[in-house]
Amino acid sequence: MMSPPPSDVAPSHAAPSGTGNPGGAVRVGVLALQGDVREHSRTIEALGGRAVPVRRPAELTSLDGLIIPGGESTTMDRLTRVFGLAGPLRELIGAGLPVYGSCAGMIMLSDVIADPSVDGLGEPQRSLGGLDMVVRRNAFGRQRESFETDLAFASLVGEEPVRAVFIRAPWVEKVGRGVEVLARVPVDEDTAVETVARIVAVRSGQLLATSFHPEITGERRIHELFIRMIRGEA
Ligand code: GLN
Secondary structure (H helix, E strand, O other), rough: OOOOOOOOOOOOOOOOOOOOOOOOOOEEEEOOOOOOHHHHHHHHHHOOOOEEEEOHHHHHHOOOEEEOOOOHHHEEEEEHHHHOOOHHHHHHHHHHHEEEEOOOOHHHHHEOOOOOOOOOOOOOOOOOOOEEEEOOOOOOOOOOOEEEEEOOOOOOOOOOOEEEEEEEEOOOEOOOOOOEEEEEEEEEOOOOOEEEEEEEEEOOEEEEEOOOHHHHOOOOHHHHHHHHHHOOOO
């Protein structure tokens, strides 16, 4: 099991993480209920890690970290509850397991969803939480349902911008004090005179989230950052 997170989660990120296997390959679970599981798994393996698909609670044991992929957060919410994963996942997040969420995964890690979808019974979708922030789903609007852009991204190895693909992506509307903003994207808002920079990547302690999908562009540095977080090197 992971050691508990430090009480002060930011900005030092000095969380002692442990693979329990120093120098060995990190075991990274990829939540495999839905979404772009294969792409994340390939990226982890390309970086020398072991990717482990997770579909049931027993598969959450002895992981060094976990990825929640992009997909559809409403479906993921429903399936994590149906498969009995929601409770164990919340516990692991609370206990300090390093978790990276991309797109729908970011929504799952957010404490608050600004505009949750509501099911037939009037129940709003739920997130797992962990990141002290408010996220807005499908935030870029119809014209920009999907787009690509180059972003400056803090904490990566190398200076080159990140090629980011956004697909019906969320943005982060508000962050708590312990949450570090790693990347923003400029957005022209209809009503705004000025362009607003929207938050699209964050970190807090052992949790990392991006609105976009690095796993589908061949960009490996964000997964590399995540592995360094797992190893306690970032
Ligand atoms: N719009 C999706 C949601 O609400 C996220 C899209 C994605 O993961 N590419 O979950």
